Amino acid sequence: MRPIRKLLVANRSEIAIRVFRTATELGIRTVAIYSHEDRFALHRFKADEAYRVGQPGEPIRAYLDIAGIVALARQHEVDAIHPGYGFLSENASFARACQEAGLIFIGPSVEILEQLGDKVMARNIAQKAGVPVLPGSMAVQTHEEAHRVAEKLGFPVMVKAAMGGGGRGMRVAVSADKLEDALDQARREAGSAFGIPDVFLEKYIARARHIEVQLLGDHHGNLVHLFERDCSLQRRHQKIVEIAPALNLDPVLRQRILDAALVVGRAVRLDNAGTVEFLLDVDSGNFYFIEVNPRIQVEHTVTEEVTGYDVIKCQILIAQGLPLSDPEIGLDDQRRVTTHGYALQCRVTTEDPANNFLPDYGRLSNYRSASGMGIRLDAGSAFTGAVITPF
Numbered sequence: 001m002r003p004i005r006k007l008l009v010a011n012r013s014e015i016a017i018r019v020f021r022t023a024t025e026l027g028i029r030t031v032a033i034y035s036h037e038d039r040f041a042l043h044r045f046k047a048d049e050a051y052r053v054g055q056p057g058e059p060i061r062a063y064l065d066i067a068g069i070v071a072l073a074r075q076h077e078v079d080a081i082h083p084g085y086g087f088l089s090e091n092a093s094f095a096r097a098c099q100e101a102g103l104i105f106i107g108p109s110v111e112i113l114e115q116l117g118d119k120v121m122a123r124n125i126a127q128k129a130g131v132p133v134l135p136g137s138m139a140v141q142t143h144e145e146a147h148r149v150a151e152k153l154g155f156p157v158m159v160k161a162a163m164g165g166g167g168r169g170m171r172v173a174v175s176a177d178k179l180e181d182a183l184d185q186a187r188r189e190a191g192s193a194f195g196i197p198d199v200f201l202e203k204y205i206a207r208a209r210h211i212e213v214q215l216l217g218d219h220h221g222n223l224v225h226l227f228e229r230d231c232s233l234q235r236r237h238q239k240i241v242e243i244a245p246a247l248n249l250d251p252v253l254r255q256r257i258l259d260a261a262l263v264v265g266r267a268v269r270l271d272n273a274g275t276v277e278f279l280l281d282v283d284s285g286n287f288y289f290i291e292v293n294p295r296i297q298v299e300h301t302v303t304e305e306v307t308g309y310d311v312i313k314c315q316i317l318i319a320q321g322l323p324l325s326d327p328e329i330g331l332d333d334q335r336r337v338t339t340h341g342y343a344l345q346c347r348v349t350t351e352d353p354a355n356n357f358l359p360d361y362g363r364l365s366n367y368r369s370a371s372g373m374g375i376r377l378d379a380g381s382a383f384t385g386a387v388i389t390p391f
Helices: 013-025 042-046 066-075 092-100 110-116 119-128 143-153 176-194 251-268 300-307 311-319
Strands: 006-009 029-034 049-052 080-082 136-140 157-161 170-173 199-203 208-217 223-235 238-244 273-281 287-293 343-346
Touching: 006 013, 006 066, 013 029, 013 042, 013 311, 029 042, 029 066, 066 080, 066 092, 080 311, 092 110, 110 119, 110 251, 110 287, 119 136, 119 251, 119 287, 136 143, 143 157, 143 176, 143 199, 157 176, 170 176, 176 199, 208 251, 208 311, 223 251, 223 300, 238 300, 251 273, 251 287, 273 311, 300 311, 300 343
Parallel strands: 006 029, 006 080, 029 049
Antiparallel strands: 136 199, 157 170, 157 199, 208 223, 208 273, 223 238, 238 343, 273 287
């Protein structure tokens, strides 16, 4: 076992605060990073130490600076880095840089990130493992190639970022005349969010439920699922409401989806947290693999509430070398994992209802958080007087 005494979160806002909370409960000292534009953000004040990264005028690039973040971690004697979600969370080069610097990367191994961080490669892995996948393509490089692939798949098609996740870099092209705009927009968004603008095409299912399965693996070959979540309610491919477990899901179908997720996890020997995502065709009843997110996800909270397992805590302990069977984790047998009731997560974001609900920014003049029995709050920059930036 390799102990973690000081942990840096290479992220910001609510996920950074969330990781700090569990790390503190484990007796681990916490380190925040922040861009110049985030110098008043709440997460920097929630850590034991906080340091600025990047240069003014680079609010996103600061969190994508692998060399700068790793150097800062070494300078301040950090033992481990948790990437959160988004930014560098699925970047194999970041995990490798941590490894080479002698830092523990809290997430799947470099080899797994290389396989699953690339959505095209992940599709191939699922297909070889016998899990049904949506018809799709390899990464497309030109408009002409995209048109050929789309005609073969049949419109409508989904243009998706090959790397990253979280609904970024996704556009629907309902017809050939919409394809080039969808490609260009998806590439720009993917390049900005993940640093890699590659995209591929996938058949689009109009009436579908988005079902995902939370997996946890360790470095000893063990793997379990923590049941599923339904993330079907989305706007602009961003999840708005998530529920665990999924409502009105046939028990036989649920078990098939859970088993398929485990098959994919075993195929890559998943050794930390990961989520296998599926689309369930409402009309046909068939389900299809779409991707694996080899990281923590925003909606992990509902899984924690219905199963009683702290997924962040499991991640940290697994990264230190503990097996799932360790009493601190308590996942020695899949049969021990049960769900109790239902949990619903609603994302509260700043949007302008007069401008098609596009993201908005400014100062929060008044804020009062929800509270009471059965309510959990995972907050980012949520307090009276907080400045919400456009970044």
